[in-house]
Amino acid sequence: MEFFVKAVKKTVLGIGRFLEFFTMGETDYKLHTPEGEDFEDVSDLFKARALVAKTKDMMQQGFGIILESPVIINLYEGKEFALKDTKKELCGVLGQYHYENLGKNNLAHMIYIAKGLEKRRFMSVLAHEMTHAFLREAKLMNCDRYLREGFARWVEYKTLIFLGLNEEAEKIVHIKTHKYGKDVEKIFRLEKKVGTEGVIQVLRRID
Ligand SMILES: [Zn+2]
Secondary structure: OHHHHHHHHHHHHHHHHHHHHHOOOOOOOOOOOOOOOOOOEEOOHHHHHHHHHHHHHHHHHHHOOOOOOOEEEEEEOOOEEEEOOEEEEOOOOOEEEEEEOOOOOOOEEEEEEEOOEEHHHHHHHHHHHHHHHHHHHOOOOOOOHHHHHHHHHHHHHHHHHHOOOHHHHHHHHOOOOOHHHHHHHHHHHHHHHHHHHHHHHHHOOOO
């Protein structure tokens, strides 16, 4: 019973936070800013890791998404990268998510992001890949890769708007021809009906 009360309280508080978060921009909403974050482009792992902390903070405040397992970030250059000695093609994407069965939870999130992205673009790609990490960790949307991709894009879209990159955000809405683009529209339609926090509540129930 006590657990239930706690859970309800947590949800109510969570929704209040979502509303507050989404009506403000980054400058109004004080996110924890790591020391020495005076750079524009993410050109090395030191900078990337500083933004992992900041993005985790944003994911928690904006979407109630918390990752228990470690996030291991890798930057890549060029059109492919090596994973377990296999070359992976990137096909023009800026980020990729993989996981490894290792560590305390037997799960480690491996996130690959193109080197040299502008700081806020990097954060939005990271938010997208962290959404995949969250879905894996929470075992949600297991059988629907299109919905998983749609949800990740929707989080990326929200992040871009939040960080003031509206033009980049619009590009995500207009990817319609590609198979993967379809489900993001589904989520926008759902959002119109149930609101931002409603989307998160609904999607959290799909396993
Ligand atoms: Zn994705």
